Amino acid sequence: MSDIKHIVDKNSERYLNELFALLRIPSVSADPKYKTDVLRMADAVKDSLVAAGAEKVEICPTPGYPIVYGEKIIDTNLPTVLVYGHYDVQPPDPLELWTSPPFEPVIRNGNIYARGSADDKGQVFMHVKAFELMLQNNLLPCNVKFMIEGEEEVGSSNLDNFLEANKERLKADCVLVSDTSMIANDIPSINTGLRGLSYVEVEVTGPNRDLHSGVYGGGVANPINVLCEMIASLKDSDLHISIPGFYDDVIELSQAERDALNSAPFEVEEYKRELKIGDVMGEKGYSTLERTATRPTLDVNGIWGGYTGEGAKTVLPSKAYAKISMRLVPNQSPDKITELFKKHFESIAPAGVKVEVRPHHGGWPVVTPTDSNEYRAAAKAMQTTFGKEPIPARGGGSIPIVASFEKILGLKTVLMGFGLDTDDIHSPDEHYGVFNYLKGIETIPYFFRYYAEMKQNG
Numbered sequence: 044m045s046d047i048k049h050i051v052d053k054n055s056e057r058y059l060n061e062l063f064a065l066l067r068i069p070s071v072s073a074d075p076k077y078k079t080d081v082l083r084m085a086d087a088v089k090d091s092l093v094a095a096g097a098e099k100v101e102i103c104p105t106p107g108y109p110i111v112y113g114e115k116i117i118d119t120n121l122p123t124v125l126v127y128g129h130y131d132v133q134p135p136d137p138l139e140l141w142t143s144p145p146f147e148p149v150i151r152n153g154n155i156y157a158r159g160s161a162d163d164k165g166q167v168f169m170h171v172k173a174f175e176l177m178l179q180n181n182l183l184p185c186n187v188k189f190m191i192e193g194e195e196e197v198g199s200s201n202l203d204n205f206l207e208a209n210k211e212r213l214k215a216d217c218v219l220v221s222d223t224s225m226i227a228n229d230i231p232s233i234n235t236g237l238r239g240l241s242y243v244e245v246e247v248t249g250p251n252r253d254l255h256s257g258v259y260g261g262g263v264a265n266p267i268n269v270l271c272e273m274i275a276s277l278k279d280s281d282l283h284i285s286i287p288g289f290y291d292d293v294i295e296l297s298q299a300e301r302d303a304l305n306s307a308p309f310e311v312e313e314y315k316r317e318l319k320i321g322d323v324m325g326e327k328g329y330s331t332l333e334r335t336a337t338r339p340t341l342d343v344n345g346i347w348g349g350y351t352g353e354g355a356k357t358v359l360p361s362k363a364y365a366k367i368s369m370r371l372v373p374n375q376s377p378d379k380i381t382e383l384f385k386k387h388f389e390s391i392a393p394a395g396v397k398v399e400v401r402p403h404h405g406g407w408p409v410v411t412p413t414d415s416n417e418y419r420a421a422a423k424a425m426q427t428t429f430g431k432e433p434i435p436a437r438g439g440g441s442i443p444i445v446a447s448f449e450k451i452l453g454l455k456t457v458l459m460g461f462g463l464d465t466d467d468i469h470s471p472d473e474h475y476g477v478f479n480y481l482k483g484i485e486t487i488p489y490f491f492r493y494y495a496e497m498k499q500n501g
């Protein structure tokens with residue numbers, strides 16, 4: 044057994060217990076009622092970095108939740124890796140669908156169940172423990188900087204300013220992020236792309252007040268009916284998005300790129316079985332892997348209005364609402380897509396209603412290179428600890444800051460995530476494999492070793 048694996052095994056119980064303490068803090072960034080918990084979480088991240096041996100550890104305020112920074116500079120002539128992650132989590136709702144409470148972590152069947160276990164506290168803490176391991180065992184071969192933020196799940200809107208204001212302090216050679224997933228525990232993969240995002244909320248207003256659905260029904264626009272029709276019209280029968288100009292900037296993949304993507308291990312029958320669906324559904328002409336990683340989407344995330352309580356109330360509502368996300372692919376601009384959506388959505392509203400489109404956060408899509416030192420170091424590290432060469436694979440989720448690292452700091456990112464798509468991130472019963480957590484702690488020191496070697500050898 045390698046020395047590193049031996050150390051991880053010896054400390055595994057402590058690594059788990061320390062992570063559990065962080066998972067008990069409900070650091071939900073979306074809901075102001077958790078504000079003190081989110082701030083408490085920033086303190087806990089700070090303490091963990093200090094305890095692991097980081098220096099200049101600081102809670103950096105922003106107009107929103109703070110960013111926790113820390114570093115260990117061993118020699119300014121050596122390369123520097125900037126580790127990014129987030130300590131905030133998604134809301135745990137609906138609570139009644141959790142088998143055990145979201146902020147009381149437990150291990151069942153080899154998985155750590157808790158909100159944030161995979162996204163992203165478990166993956167952030169792998170880096171803190173790997174750093175501690177490297178320091179204590181004289182295995183740290185280059186400089187490290189940590190930047191752990193608290194607003195990823197709400198769009199990282201204060202991060203660009205932080206990057207702009209801290210260019211010198213954040214100087215590095217690459218960014219290392221563990222906030223994505225692999226294909227399977229025996230099929231390691233490295234994420235080579237993320238989708239972008241445009242997120243909007245729409246409000247449709249009909250009559251000036253709720254009305255009796257018998258007295259007025261049939262005579263005036265029902266904003267819920269209208270909203271449903273408007274949403275339905277956003278895709279044609281091939282499930283192609285029908286907003287004019289929506290696809291204008293999409294970079295189509297070459298047949299060779301599509302073939303490579305589709306050669307990744309994927310069983311559509313297994314996918315259907317696991318999700319308990321009769322069939323998959325998506326844009327005509329594309330495979331499920333393409334639909335979920337390389338094609339843009341439009342999805343309603345929530346829709347409400349009228350009466351939704353117990354029993355029946357005969358009411359013709361005054362208002363209807365929906366939250367809509369559009370996942371974007373290179374080279375679509377989130378601002379441009381938001382604008383196209385707004386213009387189109389307003390234009391299709393019948394005269395009987397008023398429509399308001401309110402933009403939320405957005406983010407640019409990214410593709411990360413596979414010929415960089417950081418990618419090759421990550422691939423070699425995973426090859427070492429999994430015994431298998433990882434497959435490059437594009438992911439469907441978004442991490443808006445990755446585009447900013449390139450744009451503002453000129454840094455490339457490597458997305459070396461250890462989660463699985465089946466971890467139920469953002470869902471009830473989010474979990475993270477104990478295997479994945481410990482494998483991450485074991486793999487990260489190899490990344491540093493190989494990265495330092497590769498940079499040294501040009």
Ligand code: BES
Nearest residue numbers: 162195196197198222223224438440441
């Ligand atoms: N870690 C996820 C993103 C992710 C998950 C990427 C799995 C690839 C595979 C991240 O925390 C996330 O949820 N991002 C949000 C972005 C948003 C709130 C701006 C997302 O993708 O919905």
Ligand code: MN
Nearest residue numbers: 162163195222
């Ligand atoms: Mn995440």
Ligand code: MN
Nearest residue numbers: 133162196468
């Ligand atoms: Mn997330």
